[in-house]
Amino acid sequence: MHKLQTQGVHHITLDGADRQTSLDFWEGVLGMPFVFEQPNLDNPGESHLYFDPGDGRLITIFTNEDRKPTGKPAPDNPGDVHHIAFAVSQSMYSQLAGRLDARGIKHSGEKDRGFMNSIYFRDPLGTLIELASYRFVPPVGATHTDVLFEAHLIRVEMGDTSIGDPHLAIAIERLSKRNQRSLSD
Template identity: 70%
Template structure:
C-alpha cells in the first residue's frame, strides 16, 4: 500500500479564549509575529488568529470573546496533546528563566535531556509549553533529525540508556564522513 508522504507540519490550530489573551501570549511573550486574522470559516462566531513561530509555518488560534482563560492543566488522556515544543537559540534560551520570572510565570527550571535542554511552563489556557535548545548544530546540509537518527544508532550499539553528548559528537562525525569528501585517509589523521 502506498504512503501519503508528508513534508512537514503545515500548521497547528489551538482553541483559545479571547483574542487579546492569544496575542499577549503568542506574540507578547513568545515573540511570534501576529501575521493574519479572519473569522473561523467553520464557525463565524469565532476569530482565527495566525502566528509565525519563526520557521514560516503557522500556529493558529480559534478565539471567542465569550471564553475566558483557565490555566488548569489541559487533559493528558490518550489522544490529547501533551505539550508543544519550540526551538530557541542558545542565546535566547540562556535568558528564558529571567524573563519568565520577570513576568511571574512558574516554570520547571532547566531540564537536561541529553541532546537538548528544556524549560516547561503553562500557557494561559493550561497547555504545557516547552522551550527547547539543541546541544548541537547539524553539519551543513544535514538536519537535526539526521543527527538524532545517527546518535540513536550509536547509543543503542553502546548499550546506553539515552542519548548523550558523546553520541551526538559521534553522529556528527559519521554524517560529515558520509556527506563530505576528503583526499586523505580518514582512518585517523594525526594520531589516535
C-alpha cells in the same frame, strides 16, 4: 499500496482564550509575529489568529470572547495533546527562566534532556508549552533528525539509556565524513 508522504508540519491550530489574551501570549510572551486574522470558517462566532513561530510556518489560534484563562492545566487524557515544543537558540535558552520569572509565569526550571535543553510552562488555557534548544549543530548537509537518528544507533550499540554528548559527537563525525569529500580519503 503507496504511503501518504508528508513534507513537514503545515500548521498547528489550538483553541485559545479571548482575542487579547491570545495576542498577549503568542506575540507578547513568545514573540511570534501576528501575521493575519480572519473568521473561523467553520464557526463564525470565533476568530482565527495566525502567528509565525519563527520558521515561516504557522501556529493558528481559534479565539472566542467567552473563553477566559482558567489557571488550570489542560486535560491530560489519552488522545489529548501533551505539549507543544518550540525551538529557541542556546543564547535565548540561557535567558528563558529569567524572562519567564520577570513576567510572573510559573515554569519547570531548566531541564537537561541529553541532546537538548528544555523549559516548560503553560499557555493561558493550560496547554503545556516547551521551549527547547538543541545542544548541537548538524554538520553541513545534515539535519537535526539525521544526527539524532545516527546518535540513536550509536546509543543502542553502546547500551546506553538515552542520547548524550558522546553519541552526538560520534554521529556528527560520521555524518560529516559521509557528506563532505576529501582528497585524502
